[in-house]
Amino acid sequence: MSNNDVVVTGLGATTPLGGDVWSTWEAMLAGRSGGRQLDPELVEKFRLPVRIAAPLAVEPASVLPRGAVRRLDRCQQVAVVAAQQAWEEAKAQDHVDPDRVGVVVGTGIGGIRTLLEQADLLTGKGLRQMSPLTVPMLMPNGPAAQVGLALGARAGVHAPVSACASGAEALVWAWRMLRAGEADIVVAGGAEASLTGVTMAAFARTRTLSLRNDDPRRASRPFDADRDGFVLGEGAGMVVLERAEHAAARGAKVYARLAGVGTSADAHHITAPDPTGRGQATAIRASMRCARVTPADVGHVNAHATSTVVGDIPETVAIKEAIGDHPVLTAPKGALGHLLGAAGSTEAISTVLSLHHGLLPPTANLEKLDPQVEMDVVAGEPRKTDAAVAVCDSFGFGGHNVALTFVKE
């Protein structure tokens, strides 16, 4: 490891499986799913064809001060909850100049709940009832800005927006900030809270959501032959990243090294992934090259696999193309559902913990492997691993591809 390497020194999350990283991780190891029935009132109001989702396990209002709950959109609330957990765990506040603290927090959709609520107020009751906080609550840089405010971070606050790759892309930009010397420590991740009637209906119109309405806990089933779409979730996942020398100087606990990052774009279709997996393979190769590891070093891949019919197979094609068919796969969305802009960073945390504990969580609900996968996918029980290198990949509508290569410390 060189001094310029980037290491992970703090983790934070709030997800459909738990209000923090540890409860989420335990549920993932147990193969539990966060899928539940959607609020029947919402289903009825919009006559939604999809009646299931993966809502938060712990309401942010139960852990945030009342003022923050009122002033922050729900996506900003989860961002602050997860970021504060990660920041407290890293114990960095007494060791770093605020001018050297950066924040990179992505979101897929941003403050859509605020936008819809305020649109209803404007239509129904008029201008006077609209909140003057509407703009700061709906803007997509809001989660990043609120985390920056909460932590007093002044080195730069950025908000990558690349649909379901946003959370992973946040780690990429944080890594680049650290390598460029723009910050000494960066809090990075993604946040999403978009379980609204409009979002549910809109995704249903893209035909990407599972319609297994009578069995929400078994609806998200990545790589399973009977998968029929993803389950929309909400949450946030944040990591604290810093250069190895900085972490060592302050005696920080190191979880893993973010050894390499890679990005690419499909330039193929606005929603569908390139079936050849070409763009995804390019990002994976770039992250391994950046990490100075070879395909043979990679022990497991934390797959993006959303449980859609069209998405899961091109990803395996890309993995085989870039790495080979030897890595073991695990897909957290069976348990977490799809956290959209928070997916990449929350799953990066799972990848880090897999390396740290030498344990791969099972892909929840994987019962009958799609024969087209032709790779070893962890299912049923957690599996021990002594591999030192793992790749976490994330892809977003728009053809955004991100791969992160982590190395065990």
Add this chain to the structure above:
Amino acid sequence: MTTDATLAGEQQEILRKLAEIIEEIAEIPAADVAMDKRFIDDLDIDSLSMIEIAAQTEAAFDLDIPPEALADLLSVRDAVELVQRKRA
């Protein structure tokens, strides 16, 4: 509860409601919201919170506070008197 024995009944009622709004938005105990307190210098209320307080005051008393009037609201007394004038 905010009380000021020297205030007329109507001002007392407006102050009480205003103090509740300020407590809700700026998290300043209603008991600290007295007539002679200045919003910025004494209560440390920022401009965005002032807009929120004005919006809730408009809704609570069913009146309009034009944006230009907001700049003249320096103290709690200014706000109470504005509401009183608007209601007259």
